[in-house]
Amino acid sequence: MVSSSVDAIGRCKHKLSKRQKSNKGQDLISNLPDHIIGCVLSFLPTKDAVSTSVLSKRWIYLWTFITKLDFDDIGYCSSNEIRKACFVDFVDRVLLRLNSEHIRSFSLKMSEKYDSSYINKWISIVINLRVRKLRVYLQNDLAVSSDPLLKCQSLEELVLSRCAITLSTFVCLSSLAVLNLYCIIISCSSSNDSKTLTLNFPVLRKFVTFGCILSGVKSVILQVPLLEVVSISYHPFYRTSHAEIKFYASRIATFCYYGHMSDTILFEGHSVASADITLYNKNKKSPQEIGIFVCKLLSINPECLKLSVHGCISQFVKHSFADIRPFKMLRHLELSFVGCNNLLGILLKSPCLETLILEEYYKGMLLSLANVPLCLVSTLKVLKFEIFGRSKRGLSVAKFFYRKWSGIGEN
Template structure:
């Protein structure tokens, strides 16, 4: 029924609820809009950059709020515009930012760009007292890092490039850098020196660096690289590409006294790494199976010496000792090594050589069937660790061969403090398994023996 010009109780109730919603909405808007510019900029940092810009349509107050953001993440594949438009867009954004410093700048490029243009972008970012720079390019994107290495506020630097040449100055000193990641994408990344320095030596000083990761990077036309990082804790050098067509003769010296975690995975190459680390607790060394080792015997001997130049090592993982089997006798002793793991391809002779250089070894793990290059086997010398420290031995892939059994028997009979030895049998079932067990249990020993019929890695 029509109420005419009269206001009913229902109308008053609807108006009251609408008024409450408007006041509530207005009150919430006021609380955010009345915040200081830098706080609003910090809030907008958690949005995608495109969404942060869209807030400019909210009101007059919000037109330029996006310029106070402190974190930029840009990807040319997201904006669906051509290369020129994208670069112009990025430049305008960087020029219009009101923040005196940008905490983070992440740039992902799928297209190929002029190196000069990328250099201009890096210069713009470096002038903003940046803390984190991450540059990723799938295609070739050769750049000069000179503007980056002038930025003393930089705390983390990631360069992930595909088939690119990165130019470093001959001397770099970044007082705030704590993490340096040099990562190749799809193809090796080449690092060179653009200085007129004829000796081609690079010195990188990072007083507070904690993490250093180098993946598939080649030091091109560089003789020596010195990384001076006294507080460095983690070092990863990973080279999975075949460098036969990209020969590097650089010597990388890492001056660091507090490294606790070290991983080296590579083909055998003339490029060597010397780690001056007295406190390395754990190290992993993986040598890829490469039959095309293009090094003389003397060069390989030097390579092996430098690779194992870690005196106070406590834990070591080794994979594929075949390329350096003739030079293991020349390496220094592991005076503090307590845990040794062989994960792939080792002869019994090489293993004994390592055991003789590990007087304090407590745990030995063999993750792959071992074999002997000679017949019959002769165990002329008992390693010192057998007499005083070796307590645990694990065969993670015991195949049950005669040579393996001979070594296991040698361990059980000669180890005076051995507490347990375990065999995870590899492809042994039924009658074969029973035969192997009977053979093992027939050995005179004073330790516990454990068997499992599955692969235990």
């Protein structure tokens, strides 16, 4: 019994050795199925993948089975017009010769200004191939047709940069999980006065915008039940529009806002785990407008809040805290440039605070802290000073809290 098993193993080793010798010197990769080779070539830059067509007759058309496309007009000749013509010709040839049934990823980066008809044509082609990830980085706010984008139910990730799009009043993308928009001008095709955009993304998990402008749009409703990350940023020196943005979401974990008084952000029926908010007032909003904006923005009831207030806005924010509901979930708080009155206002609204991080010292801080109720002291466990921790002022604040914690009053 044992000897027969040994003989069988010996025969297998002999056959394997014989097969290895017979395969020695052969091109095993070329014998793979076309779609497998296409998947392998997809890991190369598209330009390099196409270059494999010169290897042999067998490889002339294998690149047409790639499923990942990456186009960048940097590096095409020295003359501007020649470079643009070469780039357009290359993209056209690649897209028209593809044999892939679907495209996993398509990336287009253009540093020069092109006719928008080229971009719209290329996007339509890859959408017809059921592209999953689409990234388009343009210049000069070129108009991109939204019609093919809105029909692409296979789309899982969409990244758009520096272009202008016009949307219908209702948009639904059933597979979209990631949406990143950078310096996009968004307008609404509706002819009525409501100008309300309703975006239904049932599986969206990440929503990021930077420097986007809502042109003629009064409100945006996002129906995003699985949304986890929201990041909205504006450059403090760029112009912005004003619109109300309302999120219908129940699973948001992280919310980031960086910019001035512009859009009104509303969250329906949910507390956010972590919020990072930086505010400017470059648009010179009135105290009433600032108060309404801050009140609505801080209604998210976060567990962790990092708040920075810059410019003259800080003197107006204090009027908003009286109308804000208590931060019943807030455990971790970081503050920068908020001023004494705002510090006191936030602390009075934070009955469960455990960690307080102060970025800087400002005049009157001790007076504000003296009015902090003892119930706050009973929950606070960590007090950290970022900038002035080793200075005399920082030590004064630390000494104040130590006395209050230990029950030692000043005589």
